[in-house]
Amino acid sequence: MPQIRTAYLGELDYADGTVFHFPYGLPGFEHEQAFLFLKQPHTEPLLFLQSLGNSRLCFILLPILVVDPSYAVNLDAEDLAALHLPPGRQPKIGEDILCAAIVTTGSAGQGEPTANLMAPVVVNLKEQIGMQVICAESPYSHRHPIPMGKDAAPCS
């Protein structure tokens, strides 16, 4: 089984069948086209989008419905084709696609974390093809506040 050093979860074994392909990479990281989706119990519901090509590159994601339970997917015909999804209908989150928002935690602890709802990461679960869909007419912000409780007391 191939092994990978990850940015947040140490060294891991992974099966080739769990690799997701991003034919266009992500904006700013166009050459990174193979990723793993990872999670760990003590940081759920956070998801980790770990690059296979660059062990230090790992995005922190949240399932889009965690950020906004009323979020409605709106992919245009081109996006559907690029993701190998059937034309003419919107895919269902959790059934056809995984839809997650990239989290920006605020630089050096400054500011509140935000999620990019304007450009969600969308993955065809069956084909394991993904892309970051930039919704030009999105009503959502690229810095959407994340619904959270107050700062936790420091854990001992």
Add this chain to the structure above:
Amino acid sequence: MLIMKRRAGESFTIGDEIEIEVLEVAGTRVKLGIVAPDSVAIVRKEARVTREENITASQPVAPDALAALAHRLWRAKTNS
């Protein structure tokens, strides 16, 4: 910000080498034609914003900050 009004078929220039023509106005959409040197990158604003946000988001986060974030999400869920 400079503001000007243009109709379909009219254009304006930026510097000596860039010309932008309004090709069509339909409902809420405007179709533009842009002539510029190859050296000038033309990127939709939302693509540029996403690129910049991705670069910020790719910066490493301390493990305890991650755990604290997850904890706050969990608290928000249990409080609601």
